[in-house]
Amino acid sequence: MTKIQYHPTDDTLSRYAAGELDPASCIMLSAHLEFCSQCRQKVTDYENIQARQMMQNAPEPLSDELTHMLSGILKQTPVKPVDPECQTVTAETHTQFLKVNHKSFRLPRALKRHESHIGPWSRLPGNIKRANVTTGGQSKMNFIYMDCNSSLPQHTHQGSEITLVLAGEFHDEHATYYPGDFVLQNDHHIHTPKTSAEQDCLCLTLLDAPLRFTSGLATLLNPFSPIFFR
Ligand SMILES: [Zn+2]
Known part of the structure; x- marks a missing residue:
């Protein structure tokens, strides 16, 4: 279900x-x-x-x-x-996989034609890995892989952020998000995405402006927030 x-x-x-x-x-x-x-x-x-x-x-x-x-x-x-x-999603027999952290995840069929535009993986603070997907537009698409027990500093958005959970789960102050969840956040939302000790999470995200960090020491990251926006 x-x-x-x-x-x-x-x-x-x-x-x-x-x-x-x-x-x-x-x-x-x-x-x-x-x-x-x-x-x-x-x-x-x-x-x-x-x-x-x-x-x-x-x-x-x-x-x-x-x-x-x-x-x-x-x-x-x-x-x-x-x-x-x-194009409406159609059944495909040929499946492609995305490899990260010694694991393989099924690549969404919507990205099948973009396989050569993915990656490589780079590290972000907080035990998080990111692989850019070149789509040619102004907004930035990334795969975000959060290992077990990882978190992104509390932040808000200067534009909008769409997060689609592909595998695993993560949570923030508001809810827990599961595969298929399409989460839209904007400058009204402040959140701290985290994974639990037992469960990692792979997401596809689309950002149209850099994040803005909002709490404690993380605000010191703000001058570097464009590194989260590539
Ligand atoms: Zn739906």
Whole structure:
């Protein structure tokens, strides 16, 4: 049974279905959809609604015959977004793995074509490893691996931070997050992500501005916060 409690907003899912998101956000959404049948269904519903709206807004009235043919096609085939990054997740037989800390983790299918743009792993303070994913946009995508018993200093965000849990779990002051959870944080949120002594965690994150550290000695890290934003 899935424990997913955090999902993208309906507005974001609708924009994904319409192919309106930037490539990096599309990857984050696609990777969440691999875990979440509830959001996959919503995306299919939005695609069908948008396709019907396109038909209704067609400049020339369609003949009865053509309308009948189009509605037959719509019943059979979900409409795919135009952007190749936004393609609905499909079943793949070939699986790729990400290796860190002598462990192998299944790479989200959404990142299959980006394998050559991942890494290498580098160390961050607090027993955390990070591997950058080059996506070409302004925002920064990273795999973050938190070993057992590790923590990131308390921080807030100058922009937004999306964290998608891929394996294991982590917690902060607000909740515990499990695989598939899509956690959106912004400058209203202050948190201290941690792992327990028994469980490590692999996440995919997307940041659109450097973090800002908020407590104790960690505030001394602020001049270096761009190292968390690469
Ligand atoms: Zn979902």
